Amino acid sequence: MDSITSSQTKTAIQHISESVFVGLCRKLGTAELVSMKRDVMDISEIVRNQGKSSVGKSLMLSGSHKEGFRLEGSDVDFMLWPNDHHVIWELSQSQYFNTHRKTLILCDCSESPPGFTLLYLLSPSMDRDIQRVCVKMNNRHYISSSKHRQNFLSESSFNSTLHGPCASRTIGTHEFDNALCFISAFWPPPASSWIDRCHSWPQPHIVEDIVKNGCHFVAIGHKLGRHEDHEWRISFSLAEQKLVYTLSHCQFLTYGLLKLFLTEIINNGLNDDDKLMCSYHMKTAVFWVIQKNIISHWCPQNLLESFWVCFKLILKWVYEGVCPNFFIPENNMSLSKIHGEKQQQLFIRLYGLYEKGLAFLLHSPSIRSYIINVFHNPRLSICTDEHTLISETEFDGTLYYEILRNDTIQKLDIRSCTKYLHTINQMIGSPLLTQYQVLKLQKLTADVLQETAFILHMKTYTHKNKLRYKSDKISYHILKLAAKFGCITDMLYNTMYYYKKLRCMEALSIIEMIKVKLAQRYVMHWSFVDAERYTVCVWGQSWSTKIRQAVVGNIELHNEIHYINELIPEQQSALQNNKTTLFIPPFVLLYMLEILCYRHVDTIRAQTALDDLQILVHYDQRQFIPLCFRDISWQILGICQQVTGNLQAALYSYQQSLKQEQYHYIQTATQMRIMEICQLNASIS
Structure with a gap:
C-alpha cells in the first residue's frame, strides 16, 4: 500500500485511474447507459408480475444482469416463486394472510447455521410438486431443498444441470440459471442487526424499502449443517439489487473492476471446482467498504485506490478464513469452500498479486490498454466526462x-x-x-x-x-x-x-x-x-x-401459437424440449414469406427471392444472422427449397441445420423433413 499512497506515485496513479475509468465506462457502460438498462428491465418485470395470475409464479431477474452488467460469460439468473405460498417467521404473522387461499410456511432456524433455515408447512399445500418433496421430521412436514431442486431440474428445460440451487442451461455463450424459491414478505430476524448498522449507508428510505420487501429462500443447505439436504438458504437478492442501484457510478465501476479482476486474473484458466471465489464475494466487499466509510470520496481519480482497498479486504478474509455475509455477518461464507489447503493456496496466490501492486492489472485484457496508454504517454489528456465517451x-x-x-x-x-x-x-x-x-x-x-x-x-x-x-x-x-x-x-x-x-x-x-x-x-x-x-x-x-x-x-414466434403452417413442425419440435420461442432473423423470414407468396403466381420472382435467401444464409458474416440463429435459418432455407421442388438442395440445407449450434432444438423437425425427402427420392427412383 505504501507504493500506492506515496507522494511520488499518487499523481501517476490518479492519471491511470482516470484512464481506467474511461475504459470501464466503455466496457461496462456510462452511468446513463447502466441506468437505462435497469429501467428497461424493471418495467418489463413490473408488467409481467402485475399481469400474472394470483395462483401462478412471479419471476425476478437477479444477479449481475439485473444490476446492469453485460459481461461476456456472465450468468443470467432468474428467481421464480409461487404466488400462493408465503413464508412467515412467527405464527402471529399468519393474521396477514387468507389461509383459505394461501399456503403458509413457517421458518425453523433452531438447528441450522446462520443464514439458513428449515421450512415446514403450517397447512397442506395444494401444489402436488410441493407435496412430493416434503419429508416428515418431529411430526412436521418439512419441504426438502434437495428434493425440491431435483424435482425442479426434472421439469426444467432440455439439457439443464444443477448449479447450486439452480437449474442451469447454456444457450450460446450465456448460462441461464433458474431458481425456484419461496418468498417472505417479512424481514428475517437473523438480519435485524443489519438495520441497526445502516447509519450512513444506505439512506433510511432505502433501508425501509428493503425491509418491507422481505427476502427469498433458495433450495440449498449449508454443507456443515445438520440437515443439509433439507435446509434453505436465506436469499437477499432483491435487497442486493436495491443496494447496487444506490451505488454511485464510480462505486459501480469499482465493483465491475473487481468482477473483471476475478474472471480475468484470479479464476483465469481454472476449472469450476478450483474457483473458490465468486462475484458475490466481490459485491460483499464493496458493500462492507462503503458502509464502513473507509473511502471518503469516490471519483475517477481514486478508482484504483478504491479497488485496492476492496482487494485488501478480500485478502484479509482469505487469510483469516472468514468472509462475513453483509446482512447476516455470523454467516461465514468461507466455510463452504475457502478452508484448509485450498485456503492457503488461494492466499499465497492473492498475496503474490498484492506484492506486485497494481501492476497485476496489466494481466486484465479489458483494461490493460488503458493502463499502457498512460505509461507510454504520461501527459496524455484524459476526459472523464461520460457524455463524450459514448x-x-x-x-x-x-x-x-x-x-x-x-x-x-x-x-x-x-x-x-x-x-x-x-x-x-x-x-x-x-x-x-x-x-x-x-x-x-x-x-x-x-x-x-x-x-x-x-x-x-x-x-x-x-x-x-x-x-x-x-x-x-x-x-x-x-x-x-x-x-x-x-x-x-x-x-x-x-x-x-x-x-x-x-x-x-x-x-x-x-x-x-x-x-x-x-x-x-x-x-x-x-x-x-x-x-x-x-x-x-x-x-x-x-x-x-x-x-x-x-x-x-428479430421475429419472435411463441411456439404454442401457430403463425404459418410451414413452421408448425419446428415449433412442435422446440416445444418438446421446453423451448418456448423461435427467434427468426427478419431478412430470413422476409424472403421466406416472399417465396411462399410468389411460388404459385410468379415463379421467376419466387426463384429470385430464393436466390437472395440462399446467398444470405450461405455467406452472411453474422451481420444479419447471429450465430445462435443459424439452425433455424438453414432450416427455413431448406423448407423454401423443398416447397419449390429443389429436393437435393433442401436435403443439404437440413443437414447443415443439424450441424449448427442447436439453439432452438428443432432437430426432430429437421430429421422428419430429411426422412420425407429420402422417401420422395426413393419413390421417384
Missing part, C-alpha cells in the same frame, strides 16, 4: 438492443393479453416513468397486440363463417395498430397473417413496403449501421419515432 449512435444501439431483447412475458391466451394491455394502459401515463420505460411499454404494446391477433384467429378458426369474418376483421385492425408501435420488421407479423389467410397480394404489398424501409442506409440492425447517415437522417427525432423508422429486430 456516441449518440452507440447509445441508441444499446437502447434498442435492450428494448428488443426477449421478455419473460408469456402471452398465450386472450385473457392474459387483455390483462397485460390493461396493465400497460394504467402505467403509460405515469409521470414516474423514464423515457426508456415509455419506449419499452410501446414495444410491449406491439408485442401483445400481435399475439392477440394470432390467438384470436386460433380460437375462432373452427367457428361459423360470420363469426370468423368478424374475428378476422378485428385481427387485421389489431395488427395494423401494432405496426404503429413496433419497429420496421414488426410489419412481418401482418405479412404472416395475410399469407395465413391466403391474401398473398396484400402480403406482398407489405413486403415491398418493408424492403423500401430496409434499403435506407440509416437503418440500424443490432450494432450494424452507417453511423453518419443515422445521425444525419434521424437526428432530433424521438426514440419512439426512431424505433418505428430506423430499427430492425
Whole structure:
C-alpha cells in the first residue's frame, strides 16, 4: 500500500485511474447507459408480475444482469416463486394472510447455521410438486431443498444441470440459471442487526424499502449443517439489487473492476471446482467498504485506490478464513469452500498479486490498454466526462438492443393479453416513468397486440363463417395498430397473417413496403449501421419515432401459437424440449414469406427471392444472422427449397441445420423433413 499512497506515485496513479475509468465506462457502460438498462428491465418485470395470475409464479431477474452488467460469460439468473405460498417467521404473522387461499410456511432456524433455515408447512399445500418433496421430521412436514431442486431440474428445460440451487442451461455463450424459491414478505430476524448498522449507508428510505420487501429462500443447505439436504438458504437478492442501484457510478465501476479482476486474473484458466471465489464475494466487499466509510470520496481519480482497498479486504478474509455475509455477518461464507489447503493456496496466490501492486492489472485484457496508454504517454489528456465517451449512435444501439431483447412475458391466451394491455394502459401515463420505460411499454404494446391477433384467429378458426369474418376483421385492425408501435420488421407479423389467410397480394404489398424501409442506409440492425447517415437522417427525432423508422429486430414466434403452417413442425419440435420461442432473423423470414407468396403466381420472382435467401444464409458474416440463429435459418432455407421442388438442395440445407449450434432444438423437425425427402427420392427412383 505504501507504493500506492506515496507522494511520488499518487499523481501517476490518479492519471491511470482516470484512464481506467474511461475504459470501464466503455466496457461496462456510462452511468446513463447502466441506468437505462435497469429501467428497461424493471418495467418489463413490473408488467409481467402485475399481469400474472394470483395462483401462478412471479419471476425476478437477479444477479449481475439485473444490476446492469453485460459481461461476456456472465450468468443470467432468474428467481421464480409461487404466488400462493408465503413464508412467515412467527405464527402471529399468519393474521396477514387468507389461509383459505394461501399456503403458509413457517421458518425453523433452531438447528441450522446462520443464514439458513428449515421450512415446514403450517397447512397442506395444494401444489402436488410441493407435496412430493416434503419429508416428515418431529411430526412436521418439512419441504426438502434437495428434493425440491431435483424435482425442479426434472421439469426444467432440455439439457439443464444443477448449479447450486439452480437449474442451469447454456444457450450460446450465456448460462441461464433458474431458481425456484419461496418468498417472505417479512424481514428475517437473523438480519435485524443489519438495520441497526445502516447509519450512513444506505439512506433510511432505502433501508425501509428493503425491509418491507422481505427476502427469498433458495433450495440449498449449508454443507456443515445438520440437515443439509433439507435446509434453505436465506436469499437477499432483491435487497442486493436495491443496494447496487444506490451505488454511485464510480462505486459501480469499482465493483465491475473487481468482477473483471476475478474472471480475468484470479479464476483465469481454472476449472469450476478450483474457483473458490465468486462475484458475490466481490459485491460483499464493496458493500462492507462503503458502509464502513473507509473511502471518503469516490471519483475517477481514486478508482484504483478504491479497488485496492476492496482487494485488501478480500485478502484479509482469505487469510483469516472468514468472509462475513453483509446482512447476516455470523454467516461465514468461507466455510463452504475457502478452508484448509485450498485456503492457503488461494492466499499465497492473492498475496503474490498484492506484492506486485497494481501492476497485476496489466494481466486484465479489458483494461490493460488503458493502463499502457498512460505509461507510454504520461501527459496524455484524459476526459472523464461520460457524455463524450459514448456516441449518440452507440447509445441508441444499446437502447434498442435492450428494448428488443426477449421478455419473460408469456402471452398465450386472450385473457392474459387483455390483462397485460390493461396493465400497460394504467402505467403509460405515469409521470414516474423514464423515457426508456415509455419506449419499452410501446414495444410491449406491439408485442401483445400481435399475439392477440394470432390467438384470436386460433380460437375462432373452427367457428361459423360470420363469426370468423368478424374475428378476422378485428385481427387485421389489431395488427395494423401494432405496426404503429413496433419497429420496421414488426410489419412481418401482418405479412404472416395475410399469407395465413391466403391474401398473398396484400402480403406482398407489405413486403415491398418493408424492403423500401430496409434499403435506407440509416437503418440500424443490432450494432450494424452507417453511423453518419443515422445521425444525419434521424437526428432530433424521438426514440419512439426512431424505433418505428430506423430499427430492425428479430421475429419472435411463441411456439404454442401457430403463425404459418410451414413452421408448425419446428415449433412442435422446440416445444418438446421446453423451448418456448423461435427467434427468426427478419431478412430470413422476409424472403421466406416472399417465396411462399410468389411460388404459385410468379415463379421467376419466387426463384429470385430464393436466390437472395440462399446467398444470405450461405455467406452472411453474422451481420444479419447471429450465430445462435443459424439452425433455424438453414432450416427455413431448406423448407423454401423443398416447397419449390429443389429436393437435393433442401436435403443439404437440413443437414447443415443439424450441424449448427442447436439453439432452438428443432432437430426432430429437421430429421422428419430429411426422412420425407429420402422417401420422395426413393419413390421417384
